[in-house]
Amino acid sequence: MIPAPPGPAVRPPLCLTVAGSDSGGGAGIQADLKTMLALGVHGMSVVTAVTAQNSLGVRGAWELPPEAVEAQYRAVVDDIGVQAVKTGMLASAELVETVARLIAATAAPAVVDPVGVSKHGDALLAASALEAVRTLLLPAATVATPNLDEVAQLTGVVVTDEDGLRRAAGAILAYGPRWALIKGGHLGAGHDAVDLLTDGTTELWLRAPRHDNRHTHGTGCTLASAVAAGLARGLDVPAAVTAAKDYVTGAVAAGFALGGGIGPVDHAWRWRG
Numbered sequence: 001m002i003p004a005p006p007g008p009a010v011r012p013p014l015c016l017t018v019a020g021s022d023s024g025g026g027a028g029i030q031a032d033l034k035t036m037l038a039l040g041v042h043g044m045s046v047v048t049a050v051t052a053q054n055s056l057g058v059r060g061a062w063e064l065p066p067e068a069v070e071a072q073y074r075a076v077v078d079d080i081g082v083q084a085v086k087t088g089m090l091a092s093a094e095l096v097e098t099v100a101r102l103i104a105a106t107a108a109p110a111v112v113d114p115v116g117v118s119k120h121g122d123a124l125l126a127a128s129a130l131e132a133v134r135t136l137l138l139p140a141a142t143v144a145t146p147n148l149d150e151v152a153q154l155t156g157v158v159v160t161d162e163d164g165l166r167r168a169a170g171a172i173l174a175y176g177p178r179w180a181l182i183k184g185g186h187l188g189a190g191h192d193a194v195d196l197l198t199d200g201t202t203e204l205w206l207r208a209p210r211h212d213n214r215h216t217h218g219t220g221c222t223l224a225s226a227v228a229a230g231l232a233r234g235l236d237v238p239a240a241v242t243a244a245k246d247y248v249t250g251a252v253a254a255g256f257a258l259g260g261g262i263g264p265v266d267h268a269w270r271w272r273g
Contacts, residue, residue, distance in 0.1 A: 012040055013041040013083050013233050013234070014044065014082050015036050015042065015043055015225075015228050016044045016073075016076055016084070016085045016086070017032035017033065017036070017043060017044070017045050017046070017088065018045075018046040018048060018085065018086070018087045018090075018103075019032055019046075019047075019048060019088025019089050019113075019115075020047070020049035020063075020088060020115075021047055021050050021051060022051055022053055023051060023052055023053055023054070024053050024217075024258070026217035026258070026263070026264030026265075027220075027264070028218075029047060029088075031218040031221040031222050031264070031265075031267065032088065032224075032225040034268070035222050035226050035247070035267055038267050038271075039229040039243075040233065041229045041233060044076050044080065044082070046073045047069075048064055048069050048088075048089055048091070048095055048099070049061055049062060049089055050062050051089075055259030055260060055262055056259065056260055056261040063092055064095075066094050066095055066097075066098040069095060069098055069099065070102065077102075082106065083108055083231070083232040084110070084111065084231040085108055085110045085228065086111045086113065086227075086228035087099055087110065087111070087112050087113060088113050088115050088221055089115045090115070090125070090133075090137070091129070092126050092128070092129055093128050093131070093132045096137050099137065100137040100139075109143070109228075109237075110140055110141050111143045111144075111224050112138060112141035112143070112144045112177065112224075113144075113145045113146075113220055113221065113223075114133050114138070114144065114146050114150050114154060115220070116149060116153045125153075130153065133154060134154060135175070138175040138176055139177065141176075141177035141178070142231070143178070143180075143181055143227055143237055143240075144172055144175075144177040144179070144180050144181065145181045145220070145224045145227065146172060146182065146183065147185065148168070148183070148184065148187070151168040151182065154171075154172070155168070155172065155174075157171045159187070160187075161187070162184065162187070162194055165182045165195075166196065166203075168182045169182050169196055169200075173200050178199060178237075179197060179198065179237050180197070180198060180199075181195060181196070181197045181223075181227070181241055182196045182197075183220065184196065192207045192209060192210055193207070193208045193209070193210045193249065194207050195245065197238065199237075204238050204241065204242070206241065206242065208249040213252060214255075215255030215264065216252055216255055216262065216265060217255075217263060217265070218267075219248060219251075219265055222251055222265055222267065223244055223245070223248045226243070226244030226247045226248060227240050227241055228240075229244075230243050230244055247270075248265070250270065251265035251266050251269050253269070254269035254272070
């Protein structure tokens, strides 16, 4: 007997990433889509730039014109719809302005990862774009997720200990996002992997053991995408961030060697367990 075909599938939540492509597959659009799949949402993409990179660094980057970015965004949102948006690499002021306008007009929560440099120290955001990030992109964010280097780049606040995370959050919130998630991973050895989520009133400290693993390429993209996936699934911001922290902690612990440099976190760690 031939088995009956399965019934109609239930459509998963819809999540859109607006970011650059990482040819090595560890960060950017590739990390975002892997994360979204792992967390049960349908990932869609708007490519803002193409990079030639591997485990050793970024060899080159070519941004797409704003009209190409807007056309991709409109094609997805106008037809398919979206329940959360995540932004990553936006290399120029023109791209920042375009994407900020688009997400501000979209009735879905937006997670803004203000990507400034790659894991290898390569610049991914022009200095001329910083003011557009401050005045246009951050005010459109439901959650902004800067690391400590990005906090310093955007606000001038230099964080050297956990107490500084509050000052960093206040400086980011002053630009208008509803929530700031300050990632404290760059505090380094001697500290837990500690992040602070706050809207200026409520504080949520998220701690995890620091894993002795250098293969951490894509952590920022993965965390922001995991937050967006949670929001697309209907979680509130604290619940989405808590679930994202748990997911990225496991992904960092399972990070693996790839090439001759810094390998990626493992987005499929739950499946391999």
